[in-house]
Amino acid sequence: MLLITCPCCGVSGEETEFAPGGExxxxxxxxxxxxxxFAGYLFYRKNPKGPHFERWRHAYGCGKWFHVARDTVxxxxxGAYKATETAPPQEILDRIAARGKA
Amino acid sequence: xSDPVTxxxxxxxxxxxxxxxxxxxxxxxxIRGEAGDPAFAAAVQAETGFALPPVRRFEGEAEAGLxxxxxxxxxxxxxxxxxxxxxxxxxxxxxGLHALAVNxxxxxxxxxxxxxxxxxxLARGAPxxxxxxxxxxxxxxxxxxxxxxxxxxxxxxxxxxxxxxxSVGAYVFDWLKASAASGARPAGF
Ligand SMILES: [Zn+2]
Numbered sequence: 001m002l003l004i005t006c007p008c009c010g011v012s013g014e015e016t017e018f019a020p021g022g023e024x025x026x027x028x029x030x031x032x033x034x035x036x037x038f039a040g041y042l043f044y045r046k047n048p049k050g051p052h053f054e055r056w057r058h059a060y061g062c063g064k065w066f067h068v069a070r071d072t073v074x075x076x077x078x079g080a081y082k083a084t085e086t087a088p089p090q091e092i093l094d095r096i097a098a099r100g101k102a
Numbered sequence: 103x104s105d106p107v108t109x110x111x112x113x114x115x116x117x118x119x120x121x122x123x124x125x126x127x128x129x130x131x132x133i134r135g136e137a138g139d140p141a142f143a144a145a146v147q148a149e150t151g152f153a154l155p156p157v158r159r160f161e162g163e164a165e166a167g168l169x170x171x172x173x174x175x176x177x178x179x180x181x182x183x184x185x186x187x188x189x190x191x192x193x194x195x196x197x198g199l200h201a202l203a204v205n206x207x208x209x210x211x212x213x214x215x216x217x218x219x220x221x222x223x224l225a226r227g228a229p230x231x232x233x234x235x236x237x238x239x240x241x242x243x244x245x246x247x248x249x250x251x252x253x254x255x256x257x258x259x260x261x262x263x264x265x266x267x268x269s270v271g272a273y274v275f276d277w278l279k280a281s282a283a284s285g286a287r288p289a290g291f
Pocket of ligand 1: 006007008009010011058061062063064
């Protein structure tokens with residue numbers, strides 16, 4: 001079970017109060033892009049064993065989208081940050097590095 | 103105006119340690135706006151009599167008050183007959199602000215859950231720490247109950263009030279009733 005703290009409303013809940021939204025920080029390739037770029041944007045996803053940056057939504061709570069850094073093996077949550085961030089905050093990267101998983 | 107009919111038609115259930123009742127027609131006005139905008143906060147306070155409640159808090163007495171719903175959303179609860187006029191007055195007060203007030207009274211169902219077993223009953227269906235030290239009077243939680251979304255708060259009278267979408271009102275009542283009747287309680291209660 002994951003315990004997640006929503007960075008939008010500050011409420012902590014377990015994972016069934018939230019909805020996962022897949023890999024975070026995708027760059028969109030739309031009309032006019034190369035076929036390979038579009039296929040990558042649409043279909044290709046990381047599937048790491050270890051730290052992973054994901055989108056989540058506080059589906060049963062405040063309703064807002066945000067980001068979570070999570071270890072797919074230990075299920076440790078390294079932190080959550082707002083959907084407006086285009087890259088993980090340094091403090092979360094430092095926390096991951098401190099686990100020797102940078 | 104036609105007479106309002108609630109989702110469960112006034113259903114009630116009295117268990118051994120808690121009672122569940124349909125609150126009847128309750129006025130509900132959804133309010134959305136920028137919490138940090140003084141003009142928005144002042145307009146809400148002038149109409150409702152309450153400052154915008156902070157995260158997870160309810161201000162008011164019994165069913166009537168102002169409930170936090172999200173960082174930019176609140177729920178005004180009032181007598182059913184007042185809701186339409188209050189939503190209109192809020193909209194007028196907002197003027198050109200990027201804010202809204204909508205009468206959602208008929209979109210939701212509302213229940214009262216009371217008795218010494220009320221905490222344990224909710225704790226069985228919602229992923230929320232309902233220990234008295236963690237959830238006290240005036241505390242609100244918008245969360246999941248059973249399989250659906252719900253919001254509940256603990257009133258100063260010691261009874262919980264719960265709101266959910268009208269379409270799942272009968273499900274929520276049946277869930278509460280079945281859980282209360284089973285006597286099963288989560289560990290720690
Ligand atoms: Zn939230």
